[in-house]
Amino acid sequence: MAIAVTQPQAPARRARRNSPMYRAWQRYRKNWFAVAGLIWVILFFIIGIIGPWIAPYSYTYADFLHMHxxxxxxxxxxTDTVGYDVFSQILYSIRYALEIALGATCVSFLIGVILGLWAGLAGGIIDIIVMRAVDFMFALPSFFFALILMVLLGKGIFPMILAIGVPGWAGYARLIRSLVLAMRNGEMVEAARALGASQWHIARKYMFPNVVGSMVVSLAFGIPYDLTAQAGLSIVGMGLNPPMPSFGNMLAQAGANILGFPWLLYFPAGVFAITLLSFLFVADGLQEAFNPKGGV
Known part of the structure; x- marks a missing residue:
């Protein structure tokens, strides 16, 4: 007598395959550049975490017998002009680059989300004030603003996080506001408002989940910008204090010694360029995955 075997997991499997995240991953994995970029980004994060423990030398150790x-x-x-091991310097630079870039991105994102939600939900004079502030931030070069903040705050990791993060909120605020305005008069929002729900409840329950994909894409594009900004600050002498290594400090030193010691440029510039391209590939893949019809 044959016994029928049921598969109770089939509905759960179908539900998982129909979930937005699963469909987004299926679209993402079709982009080979995005997958390759994701692999490098994951490796970059791992090195940033364990880099100081696997570095052959401390970033403060100078081998005076093997300079240049x-x-x-x-x-x-x-080695560089002082005798610092370039490989070890790169490993430490990855750690500091991640700390500063992620910290600055979080600062920009939090400010932008709060102000964007506030402007989109409140409207009226609040919306006008926030959007005029956004216009002002776009009119003022963010790198110039970061330089001013570095002069006021001094050098260091935390000042760099604030100097890069504070000027970067405007793009996130404008994006969130536009998304909120598109949903503010929707049926679900109107029903929740009619039932007496607060603005915070409406934002948390109905709006925030629907803009997660666009925010993830925006964050992915923001991280390489913050990496570039911190390298630029270091190149102009407003970054981390030596001997703390950074990609900007290494590139600035390499520029003055490129003819005699080209390895000082090739290795840090190569790692930095591949990292920026990888983040951009990941961001492009996320945009295709979460917004298959185009647009952030």
């Missing part, structure tokens, strides 16, 4: 030394078994990426 090319790549070798002792110093894989060579």
């Amino acid at each position: 030394s090319g790549p070798s078994w002792q110093h894989w990426f060579g």
Whole structure:
């Protein structure tokens, strides 16, 4: 007698395959550049976490017997003009780059989300004030604003986070406001408002979940910008204090020694360029995954 075997997990499997996140991942994985970029970004994060423990030398150790030394078994990426190991400097630079870029992105994102939600939901004079502030921030070059903040706050990781993060909120605020305005008069929002729901409840329950995809894409594009901004601040001498390594400090030193010691430029610039491209590939893949019809 044959016994029928049921598959109770089939409905759950179908539900998972029909979920927005699963469909987004299926679209994302079709973009080979985005997948390759994601692999490098994950590796970049892992190195940023464990880099100081796997570095052959401390970033404060100078090998005076091998200054200006090319790549070798002792110093894989060579040494700089002081005798610092370039490979170790890159590993430490990845750690500081992640701390500053992620911190600055979080600062920009939090300010932008709060002001964008407030302007979109409140409307009226609040919306006008916030949007005029957004216009002002776009009119003022953000890098110039960051330089001013660095002069006022001084050098260091936390001042760089604030200097890069504070000027970057305007783009997030404008994006969130536009998304909120598109949903503010929707049926679900109107029904919740008629039942006496607060603005915060409406934003948390109905609006925020519907803009997560666009915010993730915007964050993915924001991180490489913050990486570039912190490197630019270091190049002009307003970054981390030596001997704390950063990609900007290494590129600034390499620019003055490119003819005699090209490895000082090739290795840090190569890692930095691949990292920026990887983040951009990931952001592009996320945009296709969450917004298949185009637009952020």
